[in-house]
Amino acid sequence: MNVFITGASSGLGEGLAHHYAKPGAVIGLCARRAPLLTELARAVAAKGARAIIYAVDVSDTAAMKKAADDFVAACGAVDLVIANAGIGIAHRTLEGESEPIAKLMRVNVIGVTNTVVPFVPVMVQQGSGTLVAVSSLAGHRGLPGRAAYSASKAAVITFMDALRLDLHGTNVHAMTLCPGFVHTPLTAPLSGKLPFAISCDEAVVQMTTAIALHKKTFTFPWQARILRYLLKFGSERMVRRLSPPARTAAPE
Numbered sequence: 165m166n167v168f169i170t171g172a173s174s175g176l177g178e179g180l181a182h183h184y185a186k187p188g189a190v191i192g193l194c195a196r197r198a199p200l201l202t203e204l205a206r207a208v209a210a211k212g213a214r215a216i217i218y219a220v221d222v223s224d225t226a227a228m229k230k231a232a233d234d235f236v237a238a239c240g241a242v243d244l245v246i247a248n249a250g251i252g253i254a255h256r257t258l259e260g261e262s263e264p265i266a267k268l269m270r271v272n273v274i275g276v277t278n279t280v281v282p283f284v285p286v287m288v289q290q291g292s293g294t295l296v297a298v299s300s301l302a303g304h305r306g307l308p309g310r311a312a313y314s315a316s317k318a319a320v321i322t323f324m325d326a327l328r329l330d331l332h333g334t335n336v337h338a339m340t341l342c343p344g345f346v347h348t349p350l351t352a353p354l355s356g357k358l359p360f361a362i363s364c365d366e367a368v369v370q371m372t373t374a375i376a377l378h379k380k381t382f383t384f385p386w387q388a389r390i391l392r393y394l395l396k397f398g399s400e401r402m403v404r405r406l407s408p409p410a411r412t413a414a415p416e
């Protein structure tokens with residue numbers, strides 16, 4: 165199986181790379197931190213798969229197109245693309261700072277389209293393949309302290325929904341994964357207890373199962389599916405009460 169994964173240098177992306185590293189597979193590992201990708205490539209190779217490293221910023225449209233072209237040239241058929249790279253930011257809207265929000269949108273929204281779209285004609289020509297974007301439970305409703313993050317993840321869900329309609333009849337599937345809280349470096353700085361948080365390994369099992377089953381928009385774990393319903397249809401008062409802690413410091 166030939167798989168291209170963004171955000172492969174840590175957390176969910178790294179876990180997904182380990183999962184798909186089987187003998188004969190080719191795994192494209194994309195993120196900015198090359199040393200971490202090199203270390204992961206060694207682990208992938210030790211499992212009998214071939215790793216190709218792309219130390220690229222997903223918000224760079226030209227560089228992502230080049231990476232996709234290179235991956236297609238290296239492995240011929242592409243079975244699976246996972247646009248997983250994403251960031252969270254401190255809540256700055258009340259202070260009037262828009263640049264961190266623009267940066268988040270470039271990574272979380274444009275980064276996803278930069279990842280997925282170059283592979284669309286390739287898969288359509290193949291007549292097979294799965295395109296996956298990683299959104300979030302937060303994409304189902306705007307949450308306090310997460311205006312930009314929620315909006316970016318909602319954009320991802322909507323984009324992939326529309327792409328799936330566009331792909332109708334091509335045998336290429338587009339889908340979205342919406343995790344609740346998962347213990348990864350992304351959530352490590354969040355203060356307080358994270359409701360219904362699961363381990364990274366458990367999340368990878370749920371994500372890869374949903375991918376194999378060609379789900380459309382899959383929210384997990386099951387408690388997050390109940391929260392999704394409550395968030396979607398609940399009052400603003402209820403949303404304020406249900407919302408988990410937000411970031412208090414910028415991630416980088």
Ligand SMILES: NC(=O)c1ccc[n+]([C@@H]2O[C@H](COP(=O)([O-])OP(=O)(O)OC[C@H]3O[C@@H](n4cnc5c(N)ncnc54)[C@H](OP(=O)(O)O)[C@@H]3O)[C@@H](O)[C@H]2O)c1
Binds near residue numbers: 170174195223300
């Ligand atoms: N953990 C959770 O609770 C949770 C919940 C809902 C949704 N999610 C989503 O799941 C995805 C993975 O998150 P995670 O928890 O695994 O976080 P993580 O451990 O912080 O991993 C994020 C990955 O994204 C990469 N990345 C960030 N900015 C990038 C850029 N500009 N270009 C290329 N790569 C970039 C990082 O690599 P480099 O820094 O090396 O570039 C890293 O590999 C994200 O989209 C996140 O929003 C996570």
